[in-house]
Amino acid sequence: MRRFVHRNLLEKGDSRIARPSISVCGFRCWRRAFSGLSDDSRERLRNGLRDIKLDDAVDLFGEMVKSRPRPSIVDFSKLLSAIAKMKKFDVVISLGEKMQMLGIPHNHYTYSILINCFCRRSELSFALAILGKMMKLGYKPDIVTLNSLLNGFCRHGKRISDAVALVDQMVEMGYQPNTVTFNTLIHGLFLHNRVSEAVALVDRMVLKGYQPDLITYGAVINGVCKRGHTDLALNLLKKMEADKIEADVVIYSTIMDGLCKHKHVNDAVDLFSEMESKGIRPDVYTYSSLISCLCNYGRWSDASRLLSDMIEKNTNPDIVTFNALIDAFVKEGKLLEAEKLYEEMIGRSIAPNTITYNSLINGFCLQNRLEEAKQMFALMVSKDCLPNVVTYSTLINAFCKSKKVEDAVELFREMTQRGLFGNTITYNTLIKGFFESGDCENAQQVFKQMVSGGVTPDTMTCNILLDGFCKNGKLEKALVIFKDLQQKTEMELSIVTYNIMIEGMCKAGKVEDAWDLFNSLRLKGVMKPDIVTYNTMISGFCGKGLKEEADALLTKMKEDGPLPSSGTYNTLIRARLRDGDKDASAELIKEMRSRGFCGDASTISLVGNMFLSLRGLVEHATLFRLKAATCEG
DNA sequence: TTTTCTCCAT
Structure with a gap:
């Protein structure tokens, strides 16, 4: 029915299972192998396998399979359930398969557990196969089994509507949905980004007489926080209080994390203080999340205070805490501090992992210290820490940025040899790298490889292709792709894509085409030109000497467009300066200054040049004022 | 004996 998923683990188990039956083990082993369970195992099963470790559970399974008489199927189901609770679904599935092979018949519960495991792994078809099998054997699925199956439909890529329909079918067939049914569906709707339906389902649940519980609130609060609706989450927290459901540390941490991530x-x-005042103890998640956030906002002293508080209160920082700190330091360019933390975590016997090294490698890359980045990479490998696709993407990106595409390609090859697959980000990086080194051929080649390798291009990929062709003087090629994107694909184009094309057209001297595209945006009404669109178009007009059109666009911006930026004015001013139109320049500079902007470097240098070339002539005064005005501030 | 769920890092 199914491949063995966790082969190495199972084989490990197998060798230990097989050991007692080998005759060199002698009588005792033989006796142990074919007699009943050991007292220890009996005791374990009796107390419900509490706190059992995965390895011991697999060992116990081996023992149970060998013992005679065999333990009851109830014991097997308890064991499978215990492993499922550790979220080792693949192990459960392997063991279930093993039972099948050894002729140990499943029952309603073990089938149900297996269905649950397949569903949790989003392998709905296998779950359905088991359902069919169990029904053929005369087991009628109960509400628990159906809830598991519902979860499977919810986790499947495109069957959320079937999940909704399944609940109706359940009712038609005489099943009574319960709170778990609702909770599962609510979570499923969130998984598919159907936020309003999920929230509405909570209300419907109440209407039907079901009380949302801690799990319902957990799912909803998490769902809305992840999407930035933190006000809604805070309201829900109040509602929980009103419903007399006590929020726990996880609920609080979730909301705090959402608040942090959304500024x-x-x-x-x-909220952290509120939680503490309510006597709920923050855990390592709470601290790590908050510390990481504070770091990201540059609030270093707050973060370090929280770290001390954490240690004082005997909540040990874990690898995530350290990684968060290291990453934050790295992004601030404080590599020395990051390395100090790296030493400290080793001192605390916390082994750095791939994420730790990725951050440090990224630190060197950000400072363009590629040799040291590679040394860190070597250190990582020497410590048996496996690089992943992020490690390689970081390095590939750094090499592309310093125009060493060949080295980037070499890294890509090495990555593939390690059995790692590039993802969309990796490919995007490499394609961009080739374009930036002027190699359209290879850029296209990599794109083809990406598609044939089944890696889905995203909006970024399209933008890179369009921009790449435009910037390498191949506007025609970009236009063909652009048309296809509009007509043949369902790729969601953003204003960025249009900006790229407008810029490409302008740079190729096709300002009229650019202007048509600009206008079609508004006519179609789907996309609103942003500040970049306006600035690009204005720059295009200026480049062609179409000053009136440029001015008209500035007026339009002031009427109903995005507010003109420093770039808008600088572009217009430079165009006037190049024409020697000092009065118009002065006028624009005045306006720019009144809006709190000032001249940028290239505008200032233009003014300076004019000043020098006209030295001794009559217009000192105006120019001097210009220079003063642009340079101030 | 079986089911739902939620918190931190590249």
């Missing part, structure tokens, strides 16, 4: 850092800190 409400102070609210998160407040």
Whole structure:
């Protein structure tokens, strides 16, 4: 029915299972192998396998399979259930398969557990196969089995509507949905980004007389926080209080994390105090999340205070805490501090992992210290820490940025040899690298490889292709792709894509085409030109000497477009300066200054050049004012 | 004996 999933683990188990039956083990082993279970194992099963480790559970399975008489199927189902609780679904599936092979018949519960495991692994078809099998054997699925199956439909890529339908079918068939049914579906709707339906289902649940529980709230709060609706999450927290459901540390941590990630850092800190005042103890997640957030906002002293607080209160920082700190330091360019933390974590016997090394490698890359980045990579490998696709993508990106595409390609090859597959980000990086080194041929080649390798191009890929062709003087090629994108694909184009094309057209001297595209945006009404669109178009007009059109666009911006930026004014001013139109320049500079912007480097140098070339002539005064005006601030 | 769920890092 199915491949063995966790082969190495199972083989490990197998060798230990096989050991007692080998005759060199002698009588005792033989006796142990074919007599009943050891007292220890009996005791374990009796107390419900509490706190059993995975290895011991697999050992126990081996013992149970060998013992005579065999333990009851109830004992097997307890064991499978215990392993399922560790979320080792693949192990459960392997063991279930093993039972099948050894002729140990499954029952309603073991089938149900297997269905659950397949569903949790999003392998709905296998779950359905088991359901068919169990029904053929006369076992009628109960609400628990159906809830598991519902979860399977929810986790499947495209069967959420079937999940919704399944609940109706369940009712038609006389099953009574329960809170778990609702919770599962609510979570499923969130998984598919159907936020409003998920929230509405909570209300429907209440209407039907079901009380949302901690799990319902957990799912909803997590769902809305991840999407930035933190105000809604805070309301839900109040609602929980009103419903007399006590929020736990996880609920609080979830909301705090959501607040932090969506720029409400102070609210998160407040909630932290509120939680503590309610006697709920923050755990390592709470601290790590908050520390990481504070670091990201540059609030180093707050972060370090929290770290001390954490240690003082005997919550040990774990690898995630350290990784968060290291990454934050790296992004600040504080590599020395990051390395100090690296030493400290080793001192605390926390082994750095791939993420730790990825951050450190990224640190060197950000400073363009590629040799040291590679040394760190070597160190990582020497410590048996496996590089992953992020490690390689980081390095590939760094090499591309310093125009060493060949080295980047070499890294890509090495990655593939390690059995790692490039993802969309890896390919995007490499394609961009080739374009930036002017190699359209290879850029296209890599793109082809990406598609044939089954890696889905995203909006970024398209933008890189269009921009790459435009910037390498191949506007025609870009246009062909652009048309295809609009007509043949369902790729969601953003304003960025249009900006690239407008810029490409302008740079190729086709300002009229660019202007048509600009207008079609508004006519179609689907996309609103942003500040970049306007600035690009204005720059295009200026480049062609179409000053009136450029001015008209500035006026339009002031009427109903995005607010003109420093770039808008600088572009217009430079165009006037190049024409020697000092009065118009002065006028624009005045306006720019009144809006709080000032001249950028290239505008200032233009003014300076004019000043020098006209020295001794009559217009000193105006120019001097210009220079003063652009350079101030 | 079986089911749902939620918190931190590249």
